[in-house]
Amino acid sequence: xxxxxxxxxxxxxxxxxxxxxxxxxxxxxxxxxxxxxxxxxxxxxxxxxxxxxxxxxxxxxxxxxxxxxxxxxxxxxxxxxxxxxxxxxxxxxxxxxxxxxxxxxxxxxxxxxxxxxxxxxxxxxxxxxxxxxxxxxxxxxxxxxxxxxxxxxxxxxxxxxxxxxxxxxxxxxxxxxxxxxxxxxxxxxxxxxxxxxxxxxxxxxxxxxxxxxxxxxxxxxxxxxxxxxxxxxxxxxxxxxxxxxxxxxxxxxxxxxxxxxxxxxxxxxxxxxxxxxxxxxxxxxxxxxxxxxxxxxxxxxxxxxxxxxxxxxxxxxxxxxxxxxxxxxxxxxxxxxxxxxxxxxxxxxxxxxxxxxxxxxxxxxxxxxxxxxxxxxxxxxxxxxxxxxxxxxxxxxxxxxxxxxxxxxxxxxxxxxxxxxxxxxxxxxxxxxxxxxxxxxxxxxxxxxxxxxxxxxxxxxxxxx
Numbered sequence: 001x002x003x004x005x006x007x008x009x010x011x012x013x014x015x016x017x018x019x020x021x022x023x024x025x026x027x028x029x030x031x032x033x034x035x036x037x038x039x040x041x042x043x044x045x046x047x048x049x050x051x052x053x054x055x056x057x058x059x060x061x062x063x064x065x066x067x068x069x070x071x072x073x074x075x076x077x078x079x080x081x082x083x084x085x086x087x088x089x090x091x092x093x094x095x096x097x098x099x100x101x102x103x104x105x106x107x108x109x110x111x112x113x114x115x116x117x118x119x120x121x122x123x124x125x126x127x128x129x130x131x132x133x134x135x136x137x138x139x140x141x142x143x144x145x146x147x148x149x150x151x152x153x154x155x156x157x158x159x160x161x162x163x164x165x166x167x168x169x170x171x172x173x174x175x176x177x178x179x180x181x182x183x184x185x186x187x188x189x190x191x192x193x194x195x196x197x198x199x200x201x202x203x204x205x206x207x208x209x210x211x212x213x214x215x216x217x218x219x220x221x222x223x224x225x226x227x228x229x230x231x232x233x234x235x236x237x238x239x240x241x242x243x244x245x246x247x248x249x250x251x252x253x254x255x256x257x258x259x260x261x262x263x264x265x266x267x268x269x270x271x272x273x274x275x276x277x278x279x280x281x282x283x284x285x286x287x288x289x290x291x292x293x294x295x296x297x298x299x300x301x302x303x304x305x306x307x308x309x310x311x312x313x314x315x316x317x318x319x320x321x322x323x324x325x326x327x328x329x330x331x332x333x334x335x336x337x338x339x340x341x342x343x344x345x346x347x348x349x350x351x352x353x354x355x356x357x358x359x360x361x362x363x364x365x366x367x368x369x370x371x372x373x374x375x376x377x378x379x380x381x382x383x384x385x386x387x388x389x390x391x392x393x394x395x396x397x398x399x400x401x402x403x404x405x406x407x408x409x410x411x412x413x414x415x416x417x418x419x420x421x422x423x424x425x426x427x428x429x430x431x432x433x434x435x436x437x438x439x440x441x442x443x444x445x446x447x448x449x450x451x452x453x454x455x456x457x458x459x460x461x462x463x464x465x
Contacts, residue, residue, distance in 0.1 A: 001030045001031065001032055002029075002030070002031050002032070002270040002271070002461060002464075003031070003032040003034065003267075003268060003269045003270050003271075004020060004031055004032070004033055004034070004269065004270065004271045004272075004273070004457055005034045005035075005036065005257075005259060005267060005269040005271070005272045005273070006020075006033070006034070006035045006036070006272075006273045006275060007035075007036050007247050007259075007272065007273065007274050007275065007276055007281075007284070008036075008037065008044070008273075008274065008275035008276040008280075008435065009035055009036075009037030009039070009042035009043070009044065009241070009243070009275075010042075010043060010044020010045065010046070010275060010435065010446070011043070011044060011046055011228070011229070011232075011443055011446045011447060011450070012044075012275040012434050012435040012436070012446040012447075012449055012450045012453070013035060013037075013044075013273065013275030013276075013434070013435070013450070014035070014042060014229065014232040014233065014236065014450070015073065015232065015446065015447050015449075015450025015451060015454075016273055016275060016434060016450040016451075016453045016454045016457075017033060017035050017232075017236050017239055017454075018073075018232050018235055018236055018450075018454075019450065019451050019454035019455075020033055020454045020457060020458070021033055021235075021236055021238065021239055023454060023455075023458050024458075027458070027462075029458070029461060031461070032240075033236075033238075033239035033240065034239065034240045034241075034242065034267065034269075035236070035239060035240070035241045035242065036242045036245050036246075036247055036259075036261070036267075037241070037242065037243050037244075037245070038244070038245065038246040038247075039243065039244065040243050040244045041243065042229050042232075042233055042241075042243065043059075043226055043229040044059070045059035045060055045402065045405065045436075046059050046060055046225050046226055046228070046229055046443070047059045047226065047400070048223075048224030048225055048226035048227075049306075049398050050223075050224065051308075051396055052348070053308060053347065053348050053349065053351055053395070053396060054306070054308045054340075054346055054347055054348070054351075054353050054396050055223070055224045055343075055345060055346040055347075056306045056308075056339075056346070056353070056355075056396075056398045057220075057224065057225055058304060058306075058398060058400040059304075059400070059402070060225060060442075060443055061220070061225070061337070061339075061343070061355070062086065062218035062219060062220050062225070062343075062443075063218065063219050063220070063225070063228075063442070063443045063444055064217065064218060064442055064443075064444045065085070065217055065218060065219045066209065066210075066217070067442065067443075067444025067445065067447070067448070068444070068448055069444065069447045069448040069451055070219075070443075070444045070447055073228075073447055074228070077228065077231045077232065077235060078231075079221065079227065079228065079231060082221045082222045082223070082227055083219055083220075083221060083222075084219065084220050084221060084222055084343065084344070084345045085218065085219050085220075086217065086218040086219075086220075086321070086342050086343060087321065087341060087342055087343070087344060088321075089319055089320045089321040089341065089342070090102070090104070090318065090319060090320035090321070091320060091321055091322060091323065091324070092318065092320055092322070092323035092324070093122060093163075093164070093167050093168075093323060093324050093325075093326050094323045094324070094325045094326070094331060094336075094387055095122070095163070095167075095325075095326045095327045096327055096329065097329050097386075099317075099318060099320075099323055099387075099388075100121045100122050101119075101121065101320075102122075102164070102168065103116040103117075103119040103120050104116065104119075105207075106164075107203060107210050108165065108168045108169045108172065108186070109164045109165040109166075109167065109168035109169060110152070110156070110165055110169075110189075110199065110200075110203065111131065111156075111160075111200055111203075112200060112203040112204055112207055112210070113200065113203075113204055114132070114135075114200065117131055117132070117160075117200070120164060122163045122164045123159055123160050123163055123164055124159060126159070127157055127159030127160055127163070128160075130156070130157030130158070130159065130160065131156045131157045131160045133155065133156075133157070134155040134156050134198050134199050134200055135197075135198050135200065135201070136197075136198075137154075137155055138197065139155075139190070139193045139194055142154070142182075142190060142193075143182075143190070144181065144182045144183040144187050144190055145181050145182070145183055145411070145414065145415075146181060146182060146411075147177070147178050147179065147180065147181060147182075147411060148169070148177050148180050148181060148182045148185045148186060148189075149161060149166070149176070149177030149178035149179075149180070150178060151182060151189070151190065152165055152177070152189075152199075155193065155198075155199055156199065161177065163326065165177075166326075167324045167325070167326040168324055169185070169186075170361065171324055171334060171335055171357075171359070173185055173408075173409065173441065175300065175361065175408045175409070175410065176361070179410050179411060180409055180410065180411070181409070181410075181411045181413065181414065183414050184409035184413050184414060184440075185409065188202075188206075189202070192205075192206070220343060220345070222345050223345075225443075245261055245262065245263070246261065246262040247259050247260070247261060247262075247284050248260050248261065248262055248284070249284060249286065250272065250284050250285055250431070252427075252428060253268075255270070255430075256268055256269065256270055256430075257269045257270075257271075257272050257428075257430060257431065259272065269430075270430055271430045271431075271432070271457050271460060271461075272430060272431050272432070273432050273433075273434055273453055273457070274431065274432070274433050274434065274435075275434045275435045275450070275453075276435070276437075277299070277405060277407075277435075277437050278294055278297040278299075278407075278433075278437035278438070279294070279297075279299070279404070281294075281433060281437075282294040285428075285431075287427075289423060289427065290420065290423055290424075292419075293416045293417075293419050293420035293423065294420065296412060296413075296416035297407075297413070297416055297417075297437060297438075298407075298408040298410055298413075299404040299405060299406060299407060299408060299437075300359065300360045300361065300404075300406045300407075300408045301359070301360035301365070301369070301401070301402060301403045301404055301405070301406060302357060302358070302359050302360065302401075302402045302405075302406050303357070303358040303359075303368065303369065303376065303399070303400070303401050303402070304355060304356075304357060304398075304399070304400045304401075304402070305355070305356045305357075305358070305376060305377065305380040305397070305398070305399050305400075306339070306353065306354070306355050306396070306397060306398040306399075307353070307354050307355075307356070307377075307380055307381065307384065307394040307396075307397060308347075308351060308352070308353045308394055308395055308396030308397070309351060309352040309353075309354075309390065309392055309394055309395060310351060310392075310395045311351065311352050311390075311392060312350060312351065312352065313338065313340040313341050313347065313350055313351065313352040313353070314350075315352065315390070316338055316341060316352070316388060316390075317388050317389060318388075320338065320341070321337065321338055321341055321342035322335065322336050322337040322338045322341075322342065322354075323335065323336055323387065325387075330386055331383050331386050331387050332358065332362070332364050332368065332379055332382075332383055333356040333357060333358055333380070333383045333387075334357050334358060334359045334361075334362050335356070335357045336354055336355065336356050336357070336383070336384070336387065336388075337354065337355045337357075338352075338353075338354055339353040339354060339355050340352055340353040340354075351395075352390065353396075354384060354390075356380045356383060356384070358379075359406075360406075369401070369403075373399050376399055377394070377397055377399065381394070406441075407436050407437050407438075407441055409441075417433075417438045417439075420433065420438075421433070430460070432453055432456055432457070434449055434450065434453040435449065
């Protein structure tokens with residue numbers, strides 16, 4: 001019997017465990033499966049907090065519906081009846097003390113059509129003319145390893161990137177666009193430019209792919225995102241799931257691996273999947289040969305603050321689902337989601353629930369992160385008053401700090417991951433790294449990576465059979 005240990009009980013680790021259990025049954029493989037999670041609850045950055053009135057997602061708040069692998073897993077887990085989709089509505093950019101609509105036909109702020117470009121109130125007429133150059137300019141040197149910021153600026157112009165695209169895209173990928181490459185952000189934009197001769201034409205031709213049915217791009221579950229974590233745990237019954245247990249060390253012992261736990265007990269494994277943040281994995285492996293690659297991987301931080309009010313969400317000043325801040329003046333947050341408007345299931349009586357984000361790229365973050373909870377709440381309340389005019393004391397609050405836990409894919413990220421994989425395959429052939437630190441930040445990407453990792457293990461087992 002072979003033993004496979006999964007370290008990390010987030011969505012990647014659980015998905016890998018689920019598929020390993022399923023595949024081993026289908027192939028009649030005799031495998032012992034063990035998952036080890038350092039916290040007392042599974043889920044990683046999927047954390048649903050519930051009170052009598054509100055459902056609050058302290059980590060990720062939704063799943064991109066169109067991502068490969070998402071719906072097949074949901075169907076296998078029989079969660080279709082619990083699905084909820086985002087309400088459609090206008091998103092805004094808050095700049096110079098005013099809300100500006102992000103035109104509807106955009107993807108991450110990038111115009112999909114000329115009409116969408118002309119609709120923008122964020123970009124001047126000169127900036128719009130510069131963006132039109134995309135229609136007849138050619139790409140003669142950009143590759144997917146180049147900066148997404150440089151690429152977009154070259155064809156859509158500096159003003160469009162700075163005023164409309166960067167506030168949206170930087171928020172999603174937690175970094176400066178000029179320090180992020182296309183391979184780990186939006187690689188299809190380069191394909192569109194090369195195939196159609198224009199980013200906008202390519203987006204127009206593939207419009208339905210991004211909009212989906214009735215423009216409902218994101219999904220969650222009636223009782224919160226943690227529903228998928230709970231269901232995965234149920235589906236993995238029979239595997240050993242150890243919670244509140246940490247792995248301190250991994251040693252290679254001949255063809256096997258020995259994991260030393262925080263109670264000093266040991267587990268012998270034939271294969272080990274590390275679905276933990278890269279810095280955690282680095283400490284466990286603790287080998288100087290791997291240090292250069294691990295040290296190249298970067299994280300950023302985030303503070304999330306929910307405020308729930310005893311007022312109807314219809315008192316919001318605009319028909320929309322939230323705003324991103326760019327040159328916000330006295331407003332300190334980076335973004336604000338009008339959660340009860342965007343996700344009807346999060347407020348039992350449609351009371352106002354908003355979520356504010358403060359990111360480590362924020363120039364005020366160093367000061368903000370030092371604040372205690374009461375000070376953070378005061379900052380958030382002031383931001384709400386200044387941006388959308390909502391006053392009053394909240395009836396529900398949830399403050400969460402994600403310190404150095406948000407992967408930041410810089411220009412050399414892919415090379416670092418590839419080099420790390422090569423070194424592991426040579427020196428630790430039974431060890432596999434997985435998860436958001438390496439292969440994509442969204443839940444959909446993690447689900448797909450979990451499946452691919454399980455496939456990798458099963459292929460290894462077949463080769464040894």
